[in-house]
Amino acid sequence: xKRITLLLVAVVILAGIIAFTAPASLHADDSAAPIVVTKIxxxxxxxxxxxxxxxxxxxxxxxxxxxNDVAIKAYxxxxxxxxxxxxxxxxxxxxxxxxxxxKVFGQAQSFVAGAPTNIQFMVKDSTKYAAxxxxxxxxxxxxxPAAPASMQSCFPCxxxxxxxxxxxxxxxx
Amino acid sequence: xKRITLLLVAVVILAGIIAFTAPASLHADDSAAPIVVTKIxxxxxxxxxxxxxxxxxxxxxxxxxxxNDVAIKAYxxxxxxxxxxxxxxxxxxxxxxxxxxxKVFGQAQSFVAGAPTNIQFMVKDSTKYAAxxxxxxxxxxxxxPAAPASMQSCFPCxxxxxxxxxxxxxxxx
Numbered sequence: 001x002k003r004i005t006l007l008l009v010a011v012v013i014l015a016g017i018i019a020f021t022a023p024a025s026l027h028a029d030d031s032a033a034p035i036v037v038t039k040i041x042x043x044x045x046x047x048x049x050x051x052x053x054x055x056x057x058x059x060x061x062x063x064x065x066x067x068n069d070v071a072i073k074a075y076x077x078x079x080x081x082x083x084x085x086x087x088x089x090x091x092x093x094x095x096x097x098x099x100x101x102x103k104v105f106g107q108a109q110s111f112v113a114g115a116p117t118n119i120q121f122m123v124k125d126s127t128k129y130a131a132x133x134x135x136x137x138x139x140x141x142x143x144x145p146a147a148p149a150s151m152q153s154c155f156p157c158x159x160x161x162x163x164x165x166x167x168x169x170x171x172x173x
Numbered sequence: 174x175k176r177i178t179l180l181l182v183a184v185v186i187l188a189g190i191i192a193f194t195a196p197a198s199l200h201a202d203d204s205a206a207p208i209v210v211t212k213i214x215x216x217x218x219x220x221x222x223x224x225x226x227x228x229x230x231x232x233x234x235x236x237x238x239x240x241n242d243v244a245i246k247a248y249x250x251x252x253x254x255x256x257x258x259x260x261x262x263x264x265x266x267x268x269x270x271x272x273x274x275x276k277v278f279g280q281a282q283s284f285v286a287g288a289p290t291n292i293q294f295m296v297k298d299s300t301k302y303a304a305x306x307x308x309x310x311x312x313x314x315x316x317x318p319a320a321p322a323s324m325q326s327c328f329p330c331x332x333x334x335x336x337x338x339x340x341x342x343x344x345x346x
Contacts, residue, residue: 045221045222045346046221046245047221048218048219048220048221049218049222049237049239049264051237051285051286052225052235052237052266052285052286053271053274053283053284053285053286054227054235054268054283054284054285055278055282055283055284056282056283056284057278057280057282059282062225062227064222064224064225064237064345066222072219091222091345093225093345095227098226100334100341101226101341104330104333104334104341105228105230107230109228109229109230109232110226110227110228110229111226111227111228111229112224112225112226112227112342112343113224113225113226113343113345116345116346157277160276160277161273161277168273168274168277169285170285170286172237172264172266172286172289173218173289
């Protein structure tokens with residue numbers, strides 16, 4: 001019995017190591033895709049603000065990053081890792097010039113949120129998502145979940161932010 | 174008695190016309206400063222998101238625009254004018270590059286909220302703030318209200334957005 005338990009422990013550890021170290025390219029087919037969240041958490045649009053961001057490069061996007069009550073409490077208390085139940089939402093929009101505001105300012109200087117592009121979520125469940133640092137990743141376009149294959153870069157990318165429990169966004173006071 | 178009433182009405186109307194049409198420069202001394210809101214509305218940091226903005230020019234700022242429940246309901250229903258009790262908060266931060274994010278992206282493309290610069294509020298009370306389109310304006314730096322003299326540009330500027338009840342920010346879905 002003891003031998004079986006040890007064997008099981010070894011298998012679990014090994015699986016964890018593989019999940020943590022396997023490059024995204026190893027998961028190129030859907031059957032090996034990471035576990036992802038495919039339901040939009042209800043009420044997210046009412047959540048409080050964590051912070052904002054703006055990406056250039058190929059993105060030209062605004063992000064409004066919101067958190068559920070568990071997330072906001074954890075951010076304000078500055079405790080890591082984030083507790084189970086934490087959900088962080090990144091609402092993305094186009095970063096577009098505002099002709100209306102620029103007219104008032106008398107010069108081209110103002111950018112506002114354009115059409116929504118996608119919504120991303122990180123859901124903390126240290127048991128369910130143990131293989132990806134305790135976080136489940138979600139990505140929605142027009143309310144529909146992205147194909148699992150397109151989600152393979154979420155964890156390897158966020159895993160670079162180990163010092164902040166895989167979360168890039170800092171709280172804006 | 175009737176004559177006194179009519180005279181009073183005429184004075185009130187005239188005062189209203191002057192308040193609406195007087196350029197900001199006529200209010201250059203504090204004694205003639207517009208009515209402003211000098212207390213930070215409690216709980217504003219928990220309010221829901223209206224939208225985000227980014228100003229260049231001399232500002233280099235991010236805005237996260239939040240609304241209390243009355244504001245969010247009015248925005249979502251698309252009804253104008255905003256009802257009494259509406260409060261809109263614009264939290265401003267520096268628009269600063271993120272070395273941390275750029276490292277992950279492999280190029281300079283990411284901007285995040287830097288230090289907070291100021292918080293502005295618009296408070297709707299069609300009676301109390303009748304002379305300024307029903308809106309009271311507030312501006313805080315480090316939690317302290319700005320001098321009334323510095324507030325004189327709020328109403329003339331917002332008054333250019335008459336079609337949206339003096340509010341510039343549109344709701345981001």
